[in-house]
Amino acid sequence: MSYNNIETALIHGGISIDERTGAVNVPIYQTSTFKQDGLGKMRGYEYSRTGNPTREALEALIAELEGGYAGFAFASGLAAETAVLSLLHTGDRVLISSNVYGGTFRLLNQVFDHFGINYTISDTEDPAAFEKDITDDVKAVLIESPANPLMTITDIRAVADIAHRHGLLVIVDNTFMTPYLQRPIELGADIVVHSATKYLGGHSDVVAGLAVVKTKELAEKLAFIQNSTGGVLPPFDSFLLIRGIKTLGVRLDRHVENAVAAAEYLSANEAVKSVHYPGLPTDKGYEVNKRQAKNGGVMISFELTEGHDIEKFFESLELITLAESLGGVESLVCHPSTMTHASIPEEIRKKVGITDGLIRLSIGIENISDILADLEKAIKASEVK
Ligand SMILES: *Cc1c(COP(=O)(O)O)cnc(C)c1O
Numbered sequence: 280m281s282y283n284n285i286e287t288a289l290i291h292g293g294i295s296i297d298e299r300t301g302a303v304n305v306p307i308y309q310t311s312t313f314k315q316d317g318l319g320k321m322r323g324y325e326y327s328r329t330g331n332p333t334r335e336a337l338e339a340l341i342a343e344l345e346g347g348y349a350g351f352a353f354a355s356g357l358a359a360e361t362a363v364l365s366l367l368h369t370g371d372r373v374l375i376s377s378n379v380y381g382g383t384f385r386l387l388n389q390v391f392d393h394f395g396i397n398y399t400i401s402d403t404e405d406p407a408a409f410e411k412d413i414t415d416d417v418k419a420v421l422i423e424s425p426a427n428p429l430m431t432i433t434d435i436r437a438v439a440d441i442a443h444r445h446g447l448l449v450i451v452d453n454t455f456m457t458p459y460l461q462r463p464i465e466l467g468a469d470i471v472v473h474s475a476t477k478y479l480g481g482h483s484d485v486v487a488g489l490a491v492v493k494t495k496e497l498a499e500k501l502a503f504i505q506n507s508t509g510g511v512l513p514p515f516d517s518f519l520l521i522r523g524i525k526t527l528g529v530r531l532d533r534h535v536e537n538a539v540a541a542a543e544y545l546s547a548n549e550a551v552k553s554v555h556y557p558g559l560p561t562d563k564g565y566e567v568n569k570r571q572a573k574n575g576g577v578m579i580s581f582e583l584t585e586g587h588d589i590e591k592f593f594e595s596l597e598l599i600t601l602a603e604s605l606g607g608v609e610s611l612v613c614h615p616s617t618m619t620h621a622s623i624p625e626e627i628r629k630k631v632g633i634t635d636g637l638i639r640l641s642i643g644i645e646n647i648s649d650i651l652a653d654l655e656k657a658i659k660a661s662e663v664k
Pocket of ligand 1 (some may be wrong): 355357380383401423460474475477486488
Protein backbone atom coordinates (compact mmCIF):
# COMPACT_ATOMS: atom_id res chain seq x y z
CA MET A 280 0.00 0.00 0.00
CA SER A 281 1.39 3.45 -0.74
CA TYR A 282 0.98 6.54 1.37
CA ASN A 283 3.29 9.15 2.79
CA ASN A 284 1.56 10.48 5.85
CA ILE A 285 1.15 9.24 9.38
CA GLU A 286 -2.59 10.06 9.47
CA THR A 287 -3.02 7.39 6.79
CA ALA A 288 -0.59 4.97 8.42
CA LEU A 289 -2.63 5.13 11.64
CA ILE A 290 -5.53 3.60 9.72
CA HIS A 291 -3.86 1.42 7.10
CA GLY A 292 -0.48 0.61 8.68
CA GLY A 293 0.78 -2.81 9.72
CA ILE A 294 -1.62 -5.59 8.77
CA SER A 295 -4.96 -3.85 8.36
CA ILE A 296 -7.06 -6.27 6.27
CA ASP A 297 -7.83 -9.91 7.05
CA GLU A 298 -6.35 -11.81 4.10
CA ARG A 299 -8.70 -14.80 4.33
CA THR A 300 -12.05 -12.99 4.41
CA GLY A 301 -11.28 -9.42 3.37
CA ALA A 302 -12.63 -8.11 6.67
CA VAL A 303 -11.49 -4.48 7.02
CA ASN A 304 -10.68 -5.09 10.67
CA VAL A 305 -8.25 -7.75 11.84
CA PRO A 306 -10.35 -10.37 13.67
CA ILE A 307 -9.87 -11.11 17.35
CA TYR A 308 -8.10 -14.48 17.19
CA GLN A 309 -9.26 -15.61 20.62
CA THR A 310 -7.30 -18.83 20.66
CA SER A 311 -4.47 -20.13 22.81
CA THR A 312 -3.11 -22.66 20.34
CA PHE A 313 -2.97 -23.53 16.62
CA LYS A 314 -3.30 -26.81 14.74
CA GLN A 315 -0.08 -28.22 13.34
CA ASP A 316 -0.39 -30.04 10.01
CA GLY A 317 2.26 -32.56 11.00
CA LEU A 318 5.29 -32.71 13.23
CA GLY A 319 7.07 -29.37 12.88
CA LYS A 320 4.55 -28.23 10.22
CA MET A 321 3.15 -24.98 11.60
CA ARG A 322 1.13 -22.40 9.64
CA GLY A 323 3.10 -19.54 11.15
CA TYR A 324 1.64 -19.78 14.65
CA GLU A 325 1.95 -22.38 17.36
CA TYR A 326 0.92 -20.88 20.69
CA SER A 327 -0.49 -17.42 21.47
CA ARG A 328 2.19 -16.40 23.98
CA THR A 329 4.73 -16.83 21.20
CA GLY A 330 2.59 -15.25 18.49
CA ASN A 331 -1.05 -14.37 17.82
CA PRO A 332 -2.37 -12.85 14.57
CA THR A 333 -4.29 -10.02 16.27
CA ARG A 334 -1.32 -9.08 18.43
CA GLU A 335 0.94 -9.40 15.41
CA ALA A 336 -1.18 -6.87 13.48
CA LEU A 337 -0.78 -4.40 16.34
CA GLU A 338 2.95 -5.09 16.60
CA ALA A 339 3.41 -4.47 12.87
CA LEU A 340 1.38 -1.26 13.14
CA ILE A 341 3.37 0.28 16.02
CA ALA A 342 6.68 -0.73 14.37
CA GLU A 343 5.61 1.11 11.20
CA LEU A 344 4.38 4.18 13.10
CA GLU A 345 7.60 4.53 15.11
CA GLY A 346 9.79 3.72 12.10
CA GLY A 347 11.41 0.71 13.80
CA TYR A 348 12.36 -2.81 12.75
CA ALA A 349 9.82 -4.65 14.95
CA GLY A 350 7.13 -4.03 17.55
CA PHE A 351 6.11 -5.99 20.65
CA ALA A 352 2.87 -5.80 22.60
CA PHE A 353 2.70 -6.38 26.35
CA ALA A 354 0.04 -6.57 29.05
CA SER A 355 0.96 -3.08 30.37
CA GLY A 356 3.46 -0.30 29.91
CA LEU A 357 5.40 -1.62 32.88
CA ALA A 358 5.44 -5.13 31.38
CA ALA A 359 6.97 -3.58 28.24
CA GLU A 360 9.58 -1.77 30.35
CA THR A 361 10.30 -4.95 32.32
CA ALA A 362 10.99 -6.83 29.10
CA VAL A 363 13.19 -4.04 27.72
CA LEU A 364 15.17 -3.68 30.97
CA SER A 365 15.64 -7.46 30.94
CA LEU A 366 18.14 -6.84 28.12
CA LEU A 367 20.49 -5.68 30.92
CA HIS A 368 22.67 -7.91 33.09
CA THR A 369 23.74 -8.03 36.73
CA GLY A 370 26.16 -5.21 37.41
CA ASP A 371 24.79 -2.98 34.65
CA ARG A 372 23.48 0.48 35.43
CA VAL A 373 20.82 2.53 33.66
CA LEU A 374 20.56 6.32 33.76
CA ILE A 375 17.01 7.65 34.02
CA SER A 376 15.60 11.14 33.43
CA SER A 377 15.12 13.04 36.67
CA ASN A 378 11.36 12.94 36.66
CA VAL A 379 10.22 9.66 35.19
CA TYR A 380 6.91 7.95 35.75
CA GLY A 381 6.70 6.74 39.37
CA GLY A 382 6.19 3.12 38.34
CA THR A 383 9.36 3.15 36.23
CA PHE A 384 11.30 4.39 39.25
CA ARG A 385 9.72 1.73 41.49
CA LEU A 386 10.52 -1.03 38.98
CA LEU A 387 14.21 -0.14 39.08
CA ASN A 388 14.38 0.84 42.73
CA GLN A 389 12.50 -2.12 44.18
CA VAL A 390 12.52 -4.95 41.61
CA PHE A 391 15.52 -4.81 39.29
CA ASP A 392 17.73 -3.95 42.27
CA HIS A 393 17.11 -7.57 43.44
CA PHE A 394 19.02 -8.71 40.38
CA GLY A 395 21.90 -6.28 40.81
CA ILE A 396 20.77 -3.94 38.03
CA ASN A 397 21.34 -0.39 39.23
CA TYR A 398 20.07 3.04 38.24
CA THR A 399 21.16 6.64 38.63
CA ILE A 400 18.84 9.59 38.29
CA SER A 401 20.42 11.85 35.70
CA ASP A 402 19.58 15.35 34.58
CA THR A 403 19.06 14.43 30.92
CA GLU A 404 17.70 17.95 30.37
CA ASP A 405 21.34 19.03 30.46
CA PRO A 406 23.33 16.81 28.04
CA ALA A 407 26.68 17.85 29.58
CA ALA A 408 25.50 16.88 33.08
CA PHE A 409 24.18 13.61 31.65
CA GLU A 410 27.57 12.77 30.12
CA LYS A 411 29.26 13.23 33.51
CA ASP A 412 26.98 10.53 34.96
CA ILE A 413 28.22 7.89 32.50
CA THR A 414 30.40 5.54 34.52
CA ASP A 415 31.88 2.27 33.21
CA ASP A 416 28.92 0.20 34.39
CA VAL A 417 26.31 2.37 32.63
CA LYS A 418 24.84 0.41 29.72
CA ALA A 419 21.60 2.27 28.94
CA VAL A 420 19.69 5.52 29.31
CA LEU A 421 15.92 5.75 29.71
CA ILE A 422 14.54 9.12 28.68
CA GLU A 423 11.07 10.61 29.05
CA SER A 424 10.45 13.80 27.10
CA PRO A 425 8.27 15.48 28.21
CA ALA A 426 9.12 13.91 31.57
CA ASN A 427 6.40 13.25 34.05
CA PRO A 428 5.09 15.32 35.90
CA LEU A 429 7.07 18.56 35.35
CA MET A 430 7.06 18.23 31.55
CA THR A 431 10.80 18.77 31.37
CA ILE A 432 12.26 18.36 27.89
CA THR A 433 15.33 16.36 26.98
CA ASP A 434 17.11 17.00 23.70
CA ILE A 435 16.75 13.39 22.53
CA ARG A 436 19.20 13.71 19.65
CA ALA A 437 21.91 15.35 21.77
CA VAL A 438 21.59 12.77 24.55
CA ALA A 439 21.42 9.87 22.07
CA ASP A 440 24.60 11.07 20.33
CA ILE A 441 26.49 11.23 23.63
CA ALA A 442 25.05 7.90 24.77
CA HIS A 443 26.07 6.17 21.54
CA ARG A 444 29.62 7.50 21.83
CA HIS A 445 29.76 5.62 25.13
CA GLY A 446 28.11 2.50 23.68
CA LEU A 447 24.83 2.87 25.61
CA LEU A 448 21.42 1.63 24.59
CA VAL A 449 19.02 4.57 24.20
CA ILE A 450 15.48 3.89 25.39
CA VAL A 451 12.75 6.53 25.09
CA ASP A 452 9.38 6.32 26.84
CA ASN A 453 7.20 8.03 24.22
CA THR A 454 3.90 7.63 26.09
CA PHE A 455 3.22 11.36 26.42
CA MET A 456 3.83 12.16 22.74
CA THR A 457 3.01 9.04 20.67
CA PRO A 458 4.52 8.67 17.18
CA TYR A 459 1.95 11.17 15.91
CA LEU A 460 3.80 13.96 17.74
CA GLN A 461 7.36 12.62 18.19
CA ARG A 462 9.37 9.81 16.62
CA PRO A 463 12.33 9.00 18.89
CA ILE A 464 13.96 6.43 16.55
CA GLU A 465 14.44 9.20 13.96
CA LEU A 466 16.11 11.21 16.75
CA GLY A 467 18.54 8.41 17.60
CA ALA A 468 16.69 6.09 20.02
CA ASP A 469 17.32 2.34 19.82
CA ILE A 470 14.13 1.36 21.62
CA VAL A 471 10.82 3.15 22.15
CA VAL A 472 8.45 2.07 24.91
CA HIS A 473 4.84 3.05 25.46
CA SER A 474 2.17 2.80 28.02
CA ALA A 475 -0.45 2.27 25.30
CA THR A 476 -3.00 2.57 28.12
CA LYS A 477 -2.78 6.31 27.51
CA TYR A 478 -3.13 8.13 24.13
CA LEU A 479 -2.69 5.12 21.84
CA GLY A 480 -5.68 3.34 23.40
CA GLY A 481 -7.22 6.72 24.05
CA HIS A 482 -10.47 5.72 25.74
CA SER A 483 -9.39 4.67 29.25
CA ASP A 484 -10.63 1.14 28.60
CA VAL A 485 -7.47 -0.92 28.15
CA VAL A 486 -4.16 -1.39 29.97
CA ALA A 487 -1.37 -2.18 27.48
CA GLY A 488 2.27 -1.64 26.67
CA LEU A 489 4.29 -1.53 23.47
CA ALA A 490 7.97 -1.58 22.58
CA VAL A 491 9.59 -0.88 19.22
CA VAL A 492 13.21 -1.69 18.44
CA LYS A 493 15.39 -0.25 15.73
CA THR A 494 17.44 -3.28 14.72
CA LYS A 495 17.02 -6.95 13.83
CA GLU A 496 19.48 -7.89 16.56
CA LEU A 497 17.44 -6.14 19.27
CA ALA A 498 14.24 -7.62 17.78
CA GLU A 499 15.57 -11.15 18.15
CA LYS A 500 16.60 -10.52 21.77
CA LEU A 501 13.32 -8.87 22.73
CA ALA A 502 11.21 -11.54 20.99
CA PHE A 503 13.05 -14.14 23.07
CA ILE A 504 12.44 -12.17 26.29
CA GLN A 505 8.78 -11.55 25.42
CA ASN A 506 8.17 -15.24 24.87
CA SER A 507 10.24 -16.32 27.86
CA THR A 508 8.78 -13.88 30.41
CA GLY A 509 5.27 -14.04 28.93
CA GLY A 510 3.70 -10.67 29.75
CA VAL A 511 1.91 -10.51 26.40
CA LEU A 512 -1.15 -8.49 25.38
CA PRO A 513 -4.32 -10.57 24.87
CA PRO A 514 -6.04 -10.64 21.44
CA PHE A 515 -9.08 -8.59 22.50
CA ASP A 516 -6.93 -5.85 24.02
CA SER A 517 -4.76 -5.88 20.88
CA PHE A 518 -7.92 -5.29 18.84
CA LEU A 519 -8.97 -2.39 21.13
CA LEU A 520 -5.57 -0.76 20.62
CA ILE A 521 -5.68 -1.11 16.84
CA ARG A 522 -9.13 0.47 16.96
CA GLY A 523 -7.90 3.29 19.24
CA ILE A 524 -4.87 4.05 17.09
CA LYS A 525 -7.03 4.63 14.00
CA THR A 526 -8.40 7.84 15.56
CA LEU A 527 -5.16 8.94 17.25
CA GLY A 528 -4.57 11.78 14.78
CA VAL A 529 -7.97 13.43 15.06
CA ARG A 530 -8.07 12.90 18.81
CA LEU A 531 -4.64 14.41 19.37
CA ASP A 532 -5.33 17.42 17.14
CA ARG A 533 -8.28 18.26 19.37
CA HIS A 534 -6.47 17.31 22.62
CA VAL A 535 -3.58 19.63 21.76
CA GLU A 536 -5.84 22.51 20.70
CA ASN A 537 -7.60 22.23 24.08
CA ALA A 538 -4.31 21.86 25.98
CA VAL A 539 -2.88 25.05 24.46
CA ALA A 540 -6.03 26.93 25.43
CA ALA A 541 -5.94 25.53 28.97
CA ALA A 542 -2.22 26.33 29.39
CA GLU A 543 -2.81 29.89 28.17
CA TYR A 544 -5.77 30.26 30.53
CA LEU A 545 -3.74 29.02 33.51
CA SER A 546 -0.72 31.21 32.64
CA ALA A 547 -2.90 34.30 32.58
CA ASN A 548 -4.60 33.43 35.87
CA GLU A 549 -3.42 35.34 38.96
CA ALA A 550 -4.26 32.39 41.17
CA VAL A 551 -1.68 30.24 39.36
CA LYS A 552 1.95 30.32 40.52
CA SER A 553 3.56 28.19 37.82
CA VAL A 554 2.58 26.36 34.65
CA HIS A 555 4.61 23.55 33.05
CA TYR A 556 3.68 23.03 29.41
CA PRO A 557 6.31 22.74 26.66
CA GLY A 558 3.88 24.18 24.10
CA LEU A 559 4.07 27.65 25.68
CA PRO A 560 6.81 29.86 24.16
CA THR A 561 7.68 30.97 27.72
CA ASP A 562 8.40 27.36 28.82
CA LYS A 563 12.08 26.50 29.27
CA GLY A 564 11.77 23.38 27.10
CA TYR A 565 9.87 25.12 24.29
CA GLU A 566 12.69 25.52 21.74
CA VAL A 567 14.13 22.02 22.09
CA ASN A 568 10.67 20.46 22.06
CA LYS A 569 9.75 22.40 18.94
CA ARG A 570 12.77 20.96 17.14
CA GLN A 571 11.98 17.36 18.00
CA ALA A 572 8.18 17.16 18.32
CA LYS A 573 5.19 18.37 16.32
CA ASN A 574 3.93 20.46 19.26
CA GLY A 575 3.83 20.61 23.06
CA GLY A 576 1.51 17.65 23.53
CA VAL A 577 -1.38 17.53 25.93
CA MET A 578 -0.07 17.19 29.48
CA ILE A 579 0.08 20.23 31.74
CA SER A 580 1.09 20.62 35.36
CA PHE A 581 0.66 23.70 37.50
CA GLU A 582 0.69 25.07 41.04
CA LEU A 583 -1.78 27.45 42.67
CA THR A 584 -0.50 30.45 44.63
CA GLU A 585 -0.46 30.46 48.45
CA GLY A 586 -3.93 31.07 49.77
CA HIS A 587 -5.49 28.17 47.87
CA ASP A 588 -6.60 24.92 49.44
CA ILE A 589 -5.56 22.20 47.03
CA GLU A 590 -7.89 19.58 48.52
CA LYS A 591 -10.79 21.98 48.02
CA PHE A 592 -9.65 22.47 44.41
CA PHE A 593 -9.81 18.74 43.68
CA GLU A 594 -13.17 18.36 45.45
CA SER A 595 -14.70 21.27 43.54
CA LEU A 596 -13.97 19.94 40.07
CA GLU A 597 -17.04 18.33 38.52
CA LEU A 598 -16.27 17.67 34.87
CA ILE A 599 -12.55 16.99 35.23
CA THR A 600 -12.22 13.65 37.01
CA LEU A 601 -9.71 12.99 39.78
CA ALA A 602 -8.04 9.74 38.71
CA GLU A 603 -4.70 8.10 37.95
CA SER A 604 -3.84 7.76 34.27
CA LEU A 605 -4.06 10.14 31.32
CA GLY A 606 -4.58 10.22 27.60
CA GLY A 607 -8.26 9.32 27.45
CA VAL A 608 -10.91 11.39 25.68
CA GLU A 609 -12.13 12.64 29.07
CA SER A 610 -10.21 15.26 31.07
CA LEU A 611 -8.45 13.85 34.13
CA VAL A 612 -6.60 15.49 36.96
CA CYS A 613 -4.15 14.02 39.46
CA HIS A 614 -2.00 14.95 42.43
CA PRO A 615 1.45 13.50 41.56
CA SER A 616 2.95 13.60 45.08
CA THR A 617 0.24 11.33 46.53
CA MET A 618 -0.79 9.46 43.36
CA THR A 619 1.36 8.75 40.28
CA HIS A 620 4.65 9.61 42.03
CA ALA A 621 3.91 8.44 45.57
CA SER A 622 6.35 5.53 45.19
CA ILE A 623 9.22 8.03 44.83
CA PRO A 624 10.69 8.83 48.28
CA GLU A 625 9.84 12.33 49.54
CA GLU A 626 13.44 13.60 49.54
CA ILE A 627 13.86 12.64 45.87
CA ARG A 628 10.49 14.21 44.99
CA LYS A 629 11.58 17.45 46.70
CA LYS A 630 14.95 17.39 44.96
CA VAL A 631 13.46 17.02 41.46
CA GLY A 632 10.72 19.59 42.14
CA ILE A 633 7.59 17.46 42.54
CA THR A 634 5.97 19.64 45.21
CA ASP A 635 2.87 18.78 47.24
CA GLY A 636 1.11 21.66 45.47
CA LEU A 637 1.68 20.29 41.98
CA ILE A 638 -1.47 19.46 39.99
CA ARG A 639 -1.31 17.44 36.75
CA LEU A 640 -3.92 17.81 34.05
CA SER A 641 -4.67 15.48 31.14
CA ILE A 642 -6.85 17.64 28.94
CA GLY A 643 -9.59 15.72 27.14
CA ILE A 644 -11.47 16.43 23.95
CA GLU A 645 -14.60 17.92 25.54
CA ASN A 646 -15.64 21.42 24.52
CA ILE A 647 -12.86 23.68 25.80
CA SER A 648 -15.24 26.22 27.35
CA ASP A 649 -16.66 23.51 29.61
CA ILE A 650 -13.14 22.50 30.68
CA LEU A 651 -12.12 26.10 31.42
CA ALA A 652 -15.36 26.78 33.31
CA ASP A 653 -14.71 23.75 35.53
CA LEU A 654 -11.14 24.93 36.25
CA GLU A 655 -12.34 28.47 36.96
CA LYS A 656 -15.00 27.27 39.38
CA ALA A 657 -12.61 24.99 41.28
CA ILE A 658 -9.87 27.65 41.50
CA LYS A 659 -12.41 30.14 42.94
CA ALA A 660 -13.76 27.56 45.40
CA SER A 661 -10.24 26.76 46.60
CA GLU A 662 -9.49 30.32 47.79
CA VAL A 663 -8.88 30.37 51.53
CA LYS A 664 -11.10 33.18 52.80
C1 LIG B 1 1.37 5.03 32.73
C2 LIG B 1 2.77 5.15 32.34
C3 LIG B 1 3.63 4.05 32.37
C4 LIG B 1 3.19 2.69 32.87
O1 LIG B 1 2.28 2.11 32.00
P1 LIG B 1 1.12 1.08 32.48
O2 LIG B 1 0.38 0.82 31.22
O3 LIG B 1 0.33 1.78 33.53
O4 LIG B 1 1.82 -0.11 33.03
C5 LIG B 1 4.94 4.23 31.93
N1 LIG B 1 5.38 5.43 31.52
C6 LIG B 1 4.59 6.52 31.49
C7 LIG B 1 5.14 7.81 31.00
C8 LIG B 1 3.27 6.42 31.90
O5 LIG B 1 2.49 7.51 31.88
